[in-house]
Amino acid sequence: MPADMMVKEPLVKVEGLSKLYPLTTGIFREARSFIHAVDGVNFSIPDGESLGLVGESGSGKTTTGKLLVRLVDPTAGQIQVRINGSGTDIAHLKGRGLKTFRRHVQMIFQDPYESLNPRRTVFDTVSEPLAVQGIGDVVERERQVAELLALVGITPPDTFMFRYPHELSGGQRQRVAIARALIVLPSFIVADEPTSMLDVSIRTGIMNLMQDLAEKMGVTYLYITHDLAVARYMTNRLAVMYLGKIVEMGGTEEILQHPLHPYTRALLSAVPVPDPTLKREPPDIKGSIAKAIDPMPRCRFYDRCPMAAKVCEDNDHPPLEEKGPGHWVACYRV
Amino acid sequence: MARYVVRRLARAAITLVIFQTLLFILLQALPWDYFHLARLSSAYQQTLRHLMRMDLPLWHQYYYWMKGFFTGDLGVSAQLGHTPVMRLFLNRLPPTLLFFLPGTLLGFMLGISLGKTIGWRRGSRLELGITLGGVASYTSFAPWLAFVLVNIFALWLGWLPPENIITAGLWAGSGVLVEVVVAWLLATLLVSLMAMVSLWRASLILARSAWPRRVINLLGLALLFMAVWSAWMASGWAPYALDILEHLLLPLATLVFLSFGETMLLMRTTMLDVLADDHVLVARAKGVSPANLRDRHVARIALLPVLARFIVQLPLILIGSFALERVFFWKGMGELLFQAVDMYDLPVVMGVLSLVGILMLLAHVGLDILVVWLDPRLRKPDLFSV
């Protein structure tokens, strides 16, 4: 293979992505304060990989996912997605361009009970993206839907095609949602906590399915979750978010075994382990999570950090620096 | 909370200005020649045109219109001998308030109380009966109902007078003015209302459990009643007041019946919604008694959307009460309005519209503030779930 083809542009590249929400105050409702939901986030996802975005509520992970699918418009920054061989900044697309973009990027949502229209059959739901993008005719669509349903494990497809969501279990619904996301053969899928509302025994089925499909169809994932154990199984790279910023990023196993940022450490030590003989130490973190409202120009984690020092308070939020091979941390004290 | 009130009043003031302007445009937009319709002599027309400032350019008219509104000068009546419109209102407003306020209040309270009961205890025959009553109330045509009630209670049974605000014979030559007595009755009403509310709040603070509270409330009410009674007896106007009240009874009952239905049916629905809420289960788990469960955990919350809806209902109830005033010849603003329309008395009609606008706006603001006061979630923003 020629050398220049081996160093390809990543599928998704995000630079300086920000989303600010105004808080209204005053008699005439002018925005005086802003919530910095996502604040200057940078990352890239190579082909066929899956990046996990982990964090607690208020970390900005869900908003980032929505930004990548353009369910929400960014306040600033670029989102470069490689469509048809060349990178396009989708951050400001409108109209036709946006519609074309949607063929390449799809989303799977958290709640299998809410993300399917209860008045539409399985066929209607899964074929809708084809209809919207004007692909094929009814016969052709039915064939594609059947193929995809079989692929996601809804077999036999003919039995399920014309059922309604209330006739399916949670796991089955989520499979239908996955089929819907895949039918336009996207190159990139944003999965927002797709298994958190499912029972444990069903969860693994869906997780395994998503991994199989990633291999078979070459799909790249952004996997959003608060559950580090799930992230371990579903992702090869991980980005930990706190109050709108990425504080650590790197290979999943690497981060889980050698966490560098104090927040990552705290997060890992807080996860309960299914071993009653193990005595787990409490996480090394103070205070409680805050809202990123007009954050002060210092490290966002300063209030809660066990290692906080003057350098952290006097300077802006630390930039991401490579502290190990492919392992990036945003901390002055590491 | 205070900030909310200020903001609300500020917005109300702006609305008021816009409203008055729209009325002015309405006035200018009347398609026919008013003076021709009113069949006024041409000399009189000239006077009136001048009095109504119609000989001035449009902007000047607008200026006087708005100025008059804010200074209480609503012009003079075209038909009633140049009486200032404001003077007419001062005579007519108290009877309207005496009728409308208790009517809406009682209707609302009855609706809430019945709605609460049938929302809580389902499936009894009582529920069916009350629901039918509510639907009847909601769907009745006001004047028709009034005629029916007058026929039964006034003409057939003879228990109550069929019309008017007073029995003329009783008052002739006594020197007592109807407007004055009505005004005092209204004052009594308002003072009593405030006293009752204070009493209720005091009972909540003084006693923690139900029975002592009830005792306090009853005692307080008894005292209030005696105070009011003796005050009126002492003034010597008691028989006149009673006469007015006797005439008030039938129209009031009609208004209450007409207005309770919608509230009751809505309250029942909201009760059922709230019953499914999580905190009700928790309250049951706490061992809270059924009565407290119903009142504190369900009704108190179910009340809020009903109150919000009530704000919208209010103008409609007012229209109903105006129609009733006409049917009963109850000498209030409504009766005046109909009379003025009959007589083509334009200034009076416009004046009534302005006044109704202000009243409704005030009611709207008052209820908005009440809703915010009752629902803490509306007072401070929910910062944790953005």
Add this chain to the structure above:
Amino acid sequence: MSNILLNVEDLSMHYSTRAGEVSAVDNVSFSLKKGEAMGLVGESGCGKTSIATTLLRLMPDNALVKGGHVYLDDTDLLSLREEEMRQVRWKRISMVFQAAMNALNPVYKVGEQIIEALETHHMFATNEEARQRIVELFTLVDLDPKMLDQYPHEYSGGMRQRAVIAMSLACHPDLIIADEPTTALDVIVQDNLLREMMALQKKLGMSMIYISHDIAVIAEVSDRIGVMYAGRLVELATSEHIFKRPLHPYTYGLMSAFPSIIGPKRELTTLPGEPPDLIKPPPGCRFHPRCPFATEICTKEVPEFTDMGGGHFVACYHPVEVS
């Protein structure tokens, strides 16, 4: 003097729905010692929440108790009249509901709602006493007593859950049932809250029943664990035994299906199939359609809940042999 606080015997409960009768709880028996923390784990629909609501007699209108006894000390709670049961609620057994619930009345201050619990059970004579008690409770759960005069919507999720815990402690109950108390909370908040709940339990000597679908949480907080499947209790043992020596195939499958961040990254196994329809549950052992070890007897006879030694109960004809 026996140190058994709660004794549940052959409890069965159905819901009647339009589609038929749902056999939500079927012949469940277990006992709870004073000061013991028991975990009840299982997936959605297994009946764990139904048991909780039955213990407090808070079932919905369409629920029918089909049989069994719930002995609190020596009284069968199922035989009590409603007024008598109201005395038991909160004072002897209280409950902490799922964190996502709106467990607090939005239009009353939080302090007032806790006082309501005290009032209902006549636990104080004067307003000052009441105030003192609620300040005490808030300090116990590490909440600023100033928050007592605030409304629920002014609290964050974690704070609300602490307030709910404080409220559940108000009348010094002997038993607290915690139904998914930390499920909707962030992991660091969850850790904090669980540690506090465990500390409080030890300090106040209460018994607890933790209900969750998250086995990791259950592992950390419980002394003993009961595993439920399709309305039945299939295994009951100490936490250590459940994790190191699970005997029931379902328990074993559940453990293997759970991803963990510690230890080597192993293959996750899936349990084939879906939980059964409880309107027409499978005859015999309800797990047999999904069980790799099922034989004919499993499809015909319900296995007995037997003690396999050392208080480790299983209901299975082919318990797993783990080396």
